């Protein structure tokens with residue numbers, strides 16, 4: 001059965017025509033799904049009974065069941081949702097003073113194998129459809145009754161390894177008749193799939209691009225992120241510069257600090273050299289120790305020295321606030337043991 005949330009508005013208009021309905025029905029359905037957040041076709045009361053029955057027979061609304069919900073002392077909530085085929089995905093709600101932010105997964109498992117990430121080793125099962133990505137936001141809004149104002153693609157999976165579905169999900173999330181979340185409040189984080197950075201630069205989407213950088217030389221970066229063997233730093237930087245030139249958008253570079261690995265002042269110096277003159281921001285992430293992981297967290301003193309060095313040398317850098325680490329919901333902690341094989 002088709003998931004009706006997989007369609008963006010234009011596609012749903014076409015789909016309605018294909019089943020013999022007027023295109024404006026798509027707008028009505030969109031309103032029920034994304035603004036009223038109904039869970040059944042039966043609740044779409046301005047559609048005829050006959051149409052509601054037809055929709056019921058042809059489509060699913062892909063509602064998720066909450067398999068587990070853990071709430072942190074700081075208000076962060078980690079959800080484990082059952083998707084319809086018996087697999088499960090994780091989604092995290094973070095509460096900031098500027099609004100609610102949601103970290104969505106884009107795949108079930110991940111192929112990238114970053115060494116500092118607890119998702120490493122999760123058997124890659126499949127990519128999520130656009131509707132399955134969007135449903136994470138709807139399900140959290142339904143559960144909490146709170147509005148989500150920011151979406152980050154930083155959960156399990158490499159978003160650019162599921163490019164088409166992620167871009168389509170963004171169209172639904174961003175559309176004024178969809179979830180109506182501004183593109184500037186949507187971030188996609190990639191481990192560095194270079195061809196997709198060039199592709200995103202051509203799309204007319206004003207979202208924020210985040211690059212997981214974590215090291216400034218190929219040897220170190222490859223030891224942390226095998227994707228660097230395929231797309232080394234020089235190629236990655238070339239693609240980033242092209243992206244900035246075409247979009248005039250600032251890139252956010254993620255840099256996870258691991259003790260005695262990439263957190264000394266020489267690393268900071270190299271980072272300044274690499275990013276000098278680029279329209280960018282550096283997001284420093286105190287690495288979260290994972291079970292059997294080889295990296296330890298940097299000391300607070302080192303993290304602050306690293307940040308100050310960057311700021312003093314013309315690179316805007318901030319330290320990411322840690323949320324949800326007591327429930328393993330912090331960055332890089334979404335993990336295998338929570339998921340069904």
Ligand code: SF4
Pocket residue numbers: 110111112113114117118119120155156157158191
């Ligand atoms: S950091 Fe992201 S891309 Fe790397 S293994 Fe983890 S989920 Fe995959």
